[in-house]
Amino acid sequence: MGKPTGFIEYDRKYAGMEEPKKRVRHFREFKNYLPEEEQQKQGARCMDCGVPFCQSGAMLGGMVSGCPLHNLVPETNDLVYQGKWKQAYLRLSQTLCFPEFTSKVCPALCEAACTCNLHGEPVGTKEIEHAIIDRAFANGWVKPQIPAVRTGKKVAVVGSGPAGLACAQQLNKRGHLVTVFEKSDRVGGLLRYGIPNMKLEKEVIDRRIRLMEEEGITFKTGVDIGKDVMPAELKAGYDRVVLCCGASSPRDIKVPGRELKGIYFAVDFLGAVTKELLDSDFGKAPYHLAKNKNVLVIGGGDTGNDCVGTAIRLGAKSVTQLEMMPQAPDTRTADNPWPQWPRVLKTDYGQEEAAALFGRDPRIYQTTVASFTGNKKGEVAQAVTVSLKPVKDKKTGRLNMVTVEGSEKTVSADLVLIAVGFTGSEAYVTEAFQVGTDGRNNVKTKAEQYETSVPGVFTAGDMHRGQSLVVWAIREGREAAKAVDTSLMGYSNL
The missing domain is CATH 3.50.50.60 (FAD/NAD(P)-binding domain)
Incomplete structure (x- = not known):
């Protein structure tokens, strides 16, 4: 993939950032991006390596190597090198719902596993991904995917973080009627209120939500499931429920003086x-x-x-x-x-x-x-x-x-x-739904499955696997949607 000798001919180029003393004066994003010609050269650096670990998502040494979503990185890099930007966007969209999120906040597991990284610097896959989705929005290639046929099945997704959004998008794509409930005043979960604006400008989230609403997904904010609406009421109105509430119980420190203000x-x-x-x-x-x-x-x-x-x-x-x-x-x-x-x-x-x-x-x-x-x-x-x-x-x-x-x-x-992490899902939600949890307060399911101990109630994201990355939440949301679809229809083509 890419140019066979590209990794020899072209060095890794970094677009750079606004100088620290200037960028601290505002809350806007401060990263620069390479011009189109240079982006294509960076795509050319992708080697035709025998085993592309960048897309493996395999567990090595107790940690993940490569992309958990199995994005076909060499293919998208090659298409960018050839200047086939729309095809690159379509290829990327097959595995990734929200490149505009991951290209800004993902730690680039793909780059760490890049073969070029063995004796040099990796291909700038994260920046290439951003260039692809930025160009796709600018050229109107990102359009609402409205299902041609509705199944009549209704699914409630609780939580609008990356797992909930990915799950909702996939289920709606299948033709189910999806409603997303969010306890905050705005949609996005930790994408909205956990990641600062200088890393992820919130208009990026709003732009995606507008598209999802055009696709037929309903969002209800300011609704705290387990308090404002109880599980029995929710299950009565929907065929399936997916809990994507995150690992939102912060870990505390117990030392003298902890009760002080500030x-x-x-x-x-x-x-x-x-x-x-x-x-x-x-x-x-x-x-x-x-x-x-x-x-x-x-x-x-x-x-x-x-x-x-x-x-x-x-x-x-x-x-x-x-x-x-x-x-x-x-x-x-x-x-x-x-x-x-x-x-x-x-x-x-x-x-x-x-x-x-x-x-x-x-x-x-x-x-x-x-x-x-x-x-x-x-x-x-x-x-x-x-x-x-x-x-x-x-x-x-x-x-x-x-x-x-x-x-x-x-x-x-x-x-x-x-900022010492989280201790799993919040007890009032798991207790209200009476779902089983493990020793880390994560909602339990069978291995590689997403249905909880309560029939018809599924889970995904940090609530399921514990505090993790946005890219993992997206993968979990997509996989949970497939499990819900199979539960409803007897099979799934997601």
């Missing part, structure tokens, strides 16, 4: 910022949340990084990010060979911005919080941190992070954001 879960903080921006049509931002404050972010993952970038845009005085684990190496280690996902140091946009503004990377590794102290108003003012060291368990061989005695330090903290 300590928030990351998802609540990010959601509040996005909501105020949207409500004011970007005329107003909640600067009062972080302006001139010393911000402490607990958690070193993507959500923690989003908190860093958002706090900086809100005028934070300083930002510190705590990471429990040791700093990852700059290059692969011997026990992490290609095409496994590379467990190497990643510096994201928020950390780049903190370094540019404050002169240092905000991350402090092998560190956690031991306690908080407050002022007379009951507001958090300081945090006591403690260092950690890895100690191997003699019985299991696992490395545990253990407190280092005498390593306590006191840091200023006027705003604390907890």
Whole structure:
């Protein structure tokens, strides 16, 4: 695929981003994109490799290698190289519902598994994917797919994140009547209120929702299933129900002083910022949340990084990010060979911005919080941190992070954001539907299946597999739709 000698002739080109000190002044996307001619050269870099791991989605070394959706990456890259952009869009659409989401927020599992990545730099598949869908919308190739025949079957999808949207789109495509219920005031789930606007502008979501409504899908916002509407009522009005509510129960930290004001879960903080921006049509931002404050972010993952970038845009005085684990190496280690996902140091946009503004990377590794102290108003003012060291368990061989005695330090903290992951689905939903859950509070199903312990009730996405990536949620939504379709019709052509 691509040009046989393209990977030799052309180097990987990065379009770059707006300079950190400029982009922190706004909440818009800041990534640049390559011109058409250069994009085609990047497609030409795709090798005619014998085994394209980029599209495998296989588990290697305990992590996924390649695209979970099995996008036929070499084919789309080749079509872009040839300038056949519409065919590239049609090819991509066979496996991926929403390229406009994944091309912005996916960590590019395909690129990590690219054969070019073995001794050089991978093909820029993520940027090529963005170029394809951007051109498709610009040229009017993305049209509502209205089913010619309706089955008369009604399906309720609870939750409008990527899993719920993918499931709804596929079921509607089959001809079923689909209604999506969302407890928030706007559609999108964590795409809307968990991912900052500078990573995914919300008009991108709105554009897709308008298309889905034209296709015949009904969206009902501000409806909290399990509270506003009970399962019995929902099941009475629909032939099948699909729960796509996410792993929306945030993991807390239990230390003295946790009850002080000014300590928030990351998802609540990010959601509040996005909501105020949207409500004011970007005329107003909640600067009062972080302006001139010393911000402490607990958690070193993507959500923690989003908190860093958002706090900086809100005028934070300083930002510190705590990471429990040791700093990852700059290059692969011997026990992490290609095409496994590379467990190497990643510096994201928020950390780049903190370094540019404050002169240092905000991350402090092998560190956690031991306690908080407050002022007379009951507001958090300081945090006591403690260092950690890895100690191997003699019985299991696992490395545990253990407190280092005498390593306590006191840091200023006027705003604390907890970004240490999620503990599974929210109990009120699973209890209301009486579906079985596993030890991680994920909704249980049989292996590789999507129907819950309650007949006629299905599940998909983070609620099913636990906190994961947007690309996995889309795959789960598509697979769950196929299972629902088979349940309704006796077979499925999805």
